[in-house]
Amino acid sequence: MFGRNKNNSDETSTTVEPVSTTPGGKKGRPTPKRKQAEAARLHPLVPADRKEAKRAARAARNARWEAEQRALVTGDEKHLPARDKGSARRFVRDYVDARHSFSEWVLLVMMASIILIMILSLFGNKIPEQTQVYILYASTILMYGAFIVTGVEAMLVWRKIKATFTQEHPRDEIPRGTGYYTFSRMIMPRRWRSPRPQVARGEFPK
Numbered sequence: 341m342f343g344r345n346k347n348n349s350d351e352t353s354t355t356v357e358p359v360s361t362t363p364g365g366k367k368g369r370p371t372p373k374r375k376q377a378e379a380a381r382l383h384p385l386v387p388a389d390r391k392e393a394k395r396a397a398r399a400a401r402n403a404r405w406e407a408e409q410r411a412l413v414t415g416d417e418k419h420l421p422a423r424d425k426g427s428a429r430r431f432v433r434d435y436v437d438a439r440h441s442f443s444e445w446v447l448l449v450m451m452a453s454i455i456l457i458m459i460l461s462l463f464g465n466k467i468p469e470q471t472q473v474y475i476l477y478a479s480t481i482l483m484y485g486a487f488i489v490t491g492v493e494a495m496l497v498w499r500k501i502k503a504t505f506t507q508e509h510p511r512d513e514i515p516r517g518t519g520y521y522t523f524s525r526m527i528m529p530r531r532w533r534s535p536r537p538q539v540a541r542g543e544f545p546k
Contacts, residue, residue: 426512433538435501438542439497450483452479456476508546
């Protein structure tokens with residue numbers, strides 16, 4: 341007597357009355373049934389035209405790569421690589437690019453030391469032994485000394501950047517690895533840096 345009719349229940353759950361088309365109604369068409377809505381959400385795992393799908397995917401990758409390359413020149417935040425995005429990373433780049441530092445010459449110092457060692461190996465028989473010892477010691481001291489100075493400078497600059505950024509942007513979080521990001525940008529000569537510097541020397545961020 342009080343039991344529910346199963347057929348009536350199923351019909352009630354799947355049949356939807358048309359939505360009002362009066363000015364007060366929100367829709368001008370019937371709400372789709374549950375089966376129709378589920379079918380509309382289904383997408384084939386394998387596209388019908390694989391070649392066309394590959395061409396479309398390749399075109400999308402090329403477009404993203406071109407946009408990223410332009411962003412590395414213009415500094416467009418939207419298309420920069422993930423490692424360069426964020427206010428903290430932008431602050432680091434601008435601060436480092438505004439400085440004159442010894443660290444940006446460390447690669448050239450290392451190259452000079454390697455050249456000296458190569459000269460010894462190629463023309464050692466024509467150079468007096470005592471001179472070879474002096475050149476070897478000089479190149480070794482130059483290389484290790486450059487590393488020490490660069491490490492100290494990078495540590496001091498990172499502490500300054502961190503304190504300044506935290507003071508100026510208290511609500512922004514500094515992502516992990518930003519200290520190394522600072523160091524890696526400092527040791528790169530200015531013209532080789534990527535993303536390209538967007539500030540002039542002395543134009544520190546605020």
